[in-house]
Amino acid sequence: MKLRYAGALLLSAAAYYVYLPLPGGGDAAQSLGVCHRAHLLNKVVSWAETIEARSSATVHVSDGELGGVAARIFLSKGDRKPKRGVVYFHGGGWSLGTGRMRSYDLLCRKIAEDLDAVVISVDYRLAPEAVFPDQYRDALAASRAFLSEEVAERYGLDRHRLCVSGDSSGGNLAAAVAQELGSDATMTAHFKAQALIYPVLQALDFHTPSYQQNKAVPILFRPVMAHFWLLYLGADPSLESALLANNQSALDQMVFDPAARSRLDWATLLPARRKKNFRPLVVPKGTPGLLERAPALLDVRAAPLLAETDVLARTPSAYVLTCEYDVLRDDGMMYAQRLRDAGVTVTSDHYEDGFHGCLSFAYWPVASGVGRRAVDNYVKWLDGNL
Incomplete structure (x- = not known):
C-alpha cells in the first residue's frame, strides 16, 4: 500500500515535469532528449498504476x-x-x-x-x-x-x-x-x-466559458488539452498557440462550414448560469492554412x-x-x-x-x-x- 501511495505521488510529479513548458513552446522531456513526453508518463503509469488481471x-x-x-x-x-x-x-x-x-x-x-x-x-x-x-x-x-x-x-x-x-x-x-x-x-x-x-x-473553441474559467485549474490545463488534440490528429505541435487563439475558427476560414458554428455556439447552447460574464472570442483572421494542416479538426x-x-x-x-x-x-x-x-x-x-x-x-x-x-x-x- 505504501508503494502504491508513493507511486501516486511520483505520477503527479512526473505529470508536472512532463507538461512543464519551456520557452519557445517546447517541453522538458523532449528538449532534454529523454523521450517523447507521452512515453515518459506512460512509463511512470505502468510502474505506479498498472496492475495484473x-x-x-x-x-x-x-x-x-x-x-x-x-x-x-x-x-x-x-x-x-x-x-x-x-x-x-x-x-x-x-x-x-x-x-x-x-x-x-x-x-x-x-x-x-x-x-x-x-x-x-x-x-x-x-x-x-x-x-x-x-x-x-x-x-x-x-x-x-x-x-x-x-x-x-x-x-x-x-x-x-x-x-x-x-x-x-x-x-x-x-x-x-x-x-x-x-x-x-x-x-x-x-x-x-x-x-x-x-x-x-x-477543438474549434478553446474559449468556451469553462475553458476561460478553468484554464489553469489542475489536472487538465487548457494548453495541455490543445497539445493532446494536436498529438491525436498527428498535427504540427507548433500549431498549439494558434489553436489557443481560436485561429482555427476565424471568420476568414472559408472552409469552416458556417453550419458547424451553430453546433458549438455556447452562447445559445449553455444556460446563463454557466456563461456568467464570459464573452465569445471571434477572430477575424486566422492562421493561413491552419485547417489544411489539421483537417481532422x-x-x-x-x-x-x-x-x-x-x-x-x-x-x-x-x-x-x-x-x-x-x-x-x-x-x-x-x-x-x-x-x-x-x-x-x-x-x-x-x-x-x-x-x-x-x-x-x-x-x-x-x-x-x-x-x-x-x-x-x-x-x-x-x-x-x-
Whole structure:
C-alpha cells in the first residue's frame, strides 16, 4: 500500500515535469532528449498504476482482445442470464493510460459486480505512434465486436442491454462510436445507452466559458488539452498557440462550414448560469492554412459535437457527466443539449465540486468525496438504464 501511495505521488510529479513548458513552446522531456513526453508518463503509469488481471469471488478478470484490440474482460460470476454489458474506453488524451490502470480496473470491476454484468475495457492504440483515425477505428472495431452474436454467445450477453462508455478522450471515442453505429443500418444490434464522462468533443473553441474559467485549474490545463488534440490528429505541435487563439475558427476560414458554428455556439447552447460574464472570442483572421494542416479538426469522428442533428437523433439514450472545475465542462453540456434537441433522452449529472478526472480519485490513496459520489451515481444510472 505504501508503494502504491508513493507511486501516486511520483505520477503527479512526473505529470508536472512532463507538461512543464519551456520557452519557445517546447517541453522538458523532449528538449532534454529523454523521450517523447507521452512515453515518459506512460512509463511512470505502468510502474505506479498498472496492475495484473486478478479475479475475485464475484468477478472473473482476464486479459484478452475484442475485435482484434487488446482488452481487459470483467465477467461477473452472478446468476443473471443473459447479462448486461458495457464496453469502456479509458481517458488520457488518446496518448496516455490503459484500461489496466488500478483506477480503471476498480471502476470496471465495480460495474461488473454491482450490475452482475460483463464489462470490457479496451486498450486502443495510443499516440504518438497511432494518430487519428487509428484510435477511433480501434474503438469502432471493438464496439462492433461487442454487439456481435459471437461475443454475446461467448460471454452470455443480452444484445439488447449494452452500453458504450468512456471518460475524457475515451468519452470522445464512445460518442463517436455511438454516432457511427447508431446510423449503421447493417447492424443487427445497437447500443441501448451511451455514458459519457467529462467527454472532450471539439477543438474549434478553446474559449468556451469553462475553458476561460478553468484554464489553469489542475489536472487538465487548457494548453495541455490543445497539445493532446494536436498529438491525436498527428498535427504540427507548433500549431498549439494558434489553436489557443481560436485561429482555427476565424471568420476568414472559408472552409469552416458556417453550419458547424451553430453546433458549438455556447452562447445559445449553455444556460446563463454557466456563461456568467464570459464573452465569445471571434477572430477575424486566422492562421493561413491552419485547417489544411489539421483537417481532422472538422471531422465529426474526431469532434462528435459537430455531428448533424439527424445523426444525433439515431444515437441511444445518454448519460453525460460534467464537472464545474474542468475545461471540458461546456463540451459535455453543449453535447447534452444538442442530444436533447435531437430528441434523445439525456441524463445530465453535473458536480459543482467536481474536477476533471475525479472518477480516478474515488479510491485510496487519492480518494475524494466527489470521486466516490460520481462513481456511485454513474453505476446507479447504468443499473437503472440497462
